[in-house]
Amino acid sequence: MQNLNFKVLMKHNNYHRPLIFNSVLWLLSFVILLFIFSKGKTPITADYIYTTSFIIVIAIPVSINFYILIPKLLKREKYVSYLFLFLVVLFTASTLKRTFFKDILDNIFPNYFFVSYLSNFNIYLTYTIFLLATTLFKLAEDWFYFNTHQNKLLKLKNQHIQTQLASLRSQINPHFLFNSLNVIYAMALEKKDTITSAILELSDVLRYVIYDSDTERVKLKDELNLIKNYIAFQKYRGHSENSVSLKINIENENYQIYPMLLLPLLENSYKYGFSGSNTSEEILIELKQSGSKFNFRIHNLKLNPNQNLDSKYSGVGLENLKSNLSLVYPKSHSFKIHETKTSFTVTIALNNE
Numbered sequence: 001m002q003n004l005n006f007k008v009l010m011k012h013n014n015y016h017r018p019l020i021f022n023s024v025l026w027l028l029s030f031v032i033l034l035f036i037f038s039k040g041k042t043p044i045t046a047d048y049i050y051t052t053s054f055i056i057v058i059a060i061p062v063s064i065n066f067y068i069l070i071p072k073l074l075k076r077e078k079y080v081s082y083l084f085l086f087l088v089v090l091f092t093a094s095t096l097k098r099t100f101f102k103d104i105l106d107n108i109f110p111n112y113f114f115v116s117y118l119s120n121f122n123i124y125l126t127y128t129i130f131l132l133a134t135t136l137f138k139l140a141e142d143w144f145y146f147n148t149h150q151n152k153l154l155k156l157k158n159q160h161i162q163t164q165l166a167s168l169r170s171q172i173n174p175h176f177l178f179n180s181l182n183v184i185y186a187m188a189l190e191k192k193d194t195i196t197s198a199i200l201e202l203s204d205v206l207r208y209v210i211y212d213s214d215t216e217r218v219k220l221k222d223e224l225n226l227i228k229n230y231i232a233f234q235k236y237r238g239h240s241e242n243s244v245s246l247k248i249n250i251e252n253e254n255y256q257i258y259p260m261l262l263l264p265l266l267e268n269s270y271k272y273g274f275s276g277s278n279t280s281e282e283i284l285i286e287l288k289q290s291g292s293k294f295n296f297r298i299h300n301l302k303l304n305p306n307q308n309l310d311s312k313y314s315g316v317g318l319e320n321l322k323s324n325l326s327l328v329y330p331k332s333h334s335f336k337i338h339e340t341k342t343s344f345t346v347t348i349a350l351n352n353e
Contacts, residue, residue: 025137029130030055037117046112053105058127061093062134070138086131094127177206183236198236205229209260220289221253223262227285230263234270249288256352257294258328264321265298265346272344273300294350302344318346 034043034051043051065086073082098120105114118126180202187195208226212218231244269283284299325333325348332351339345 021141025134026055026059029134046114049109049112050105050114050117053101057097057101058093058130061089061127061131064089065131065135066138070135075142090127090131091124094124097127098123177209180205180233183233187236192236194236198233201229201233201236205233209263212259215259217256218259219253220250220255220257220294223257223259224248224250224253224287227262227266230266244283244285247284247286249290251290255289255294257350258324261321261324261348262296264318265296265348268318268346269298269300269344272302274303292351292353294348294352296348297345299343299345302340302342 030051033054034047037051037054038044038047069082069085069089073079073085102114184195184198184202187198192198205226208222208229212222227246231246266283266285273283274281281301281303284297286295286297288295322335325335329350332353334347334349336347337345338347
């Protein structure tokens with residue numbers, strides 16, 4: 001979808017408007033040349049005729065440069081060929097102007113006397129300056145619209161990324177809610193007195209997941225509170241002997257991080273790391289932040305491979321986490337999984353420069 005939008009934008013973004021571009025260029029050129037040819041005095045009719053004729057004649061080599069040499073050679077990085085043909089066009093046009101222009105003008109307008117506005121040397125000099133100036137003018141137009149086009153592409157890309165992130169987050173939230181409701185459902189079946197407290201704690205977690213995390217970045221301390229609240233809520237699953245070892249070493253609690261990066265890993269560890277209510281297992285979590293760098297490691301044993309969840313939900317959290325990291329931290333993250341027959345370890349490293 002993204003590539004298609006880019007191609008459509010490139011195809012229809014024909015930014016060059018010949019009528020507007022040439023109108024501005026030649027009107028400006030006419031004013032400047034008229035001032036030069038009249039030597040700063042009030043122009044007479046002959047000055048207007050000569051300037052108009054000069055513009056018409058010099059427009060030929062300028063147009064050849066604009067619409068043949070620049071797109072066919074200069075923009076394709078054929079610099080030697082472009083320079084050679086540019087000089088050929090310049091010399092040819094200057095020579096023809098020096099040789100035939102005044103005689104032709106005298107024949108077309110016999111009632112006017114045209115003085116020699118430019119010496120032979122100045123003709124070559126004027127043509128050189130004019131072609132170089134118009135070349136820079138055209139390249140400036142290309143540069144301006146290239147930047148404009150690049151900004152449109154960046155905005156389109158950003159919109160596409162935000163759409164993807166919203167889509168991924170919309171999958172993470174129901175996945176988390178599905179797992180949490182299973183806990184409440186189990187407590188209801190067992191008619192536990194703590195179900196009211198569990199629902200209240202779950203509401204606090206869901207408030208953050210659904211509302212507070214709906215932003216591009218959150219403070220690290222808010223993500224930590226989410227993890228701690230989730231761990232507290234999971235105690236209602238009846239795994240009282242199970243524990244989570246949480247080692248935290250943070251320099252800046254206000255460190256910015258993309259929301260909901262860590263919860264899917266914790267969910268996954270609970271899902272596969274605890275085998276039953278009569279056992280004692282441990283999930284190990286190490287979290288470190290220093291300067292612009294952030295590291296997260298979570299380790300659990302593989303004790304519960306058979307889940308009662310439908311297979312289509314399996315791996316939703318991890319896959320979305322990988323996608324989020326690729327979108328939000330494309331060149332400043334690492335995501336490593338170390339899996340054995342008995343254990344599962346995930347390590348995330350971020351550089352938030």
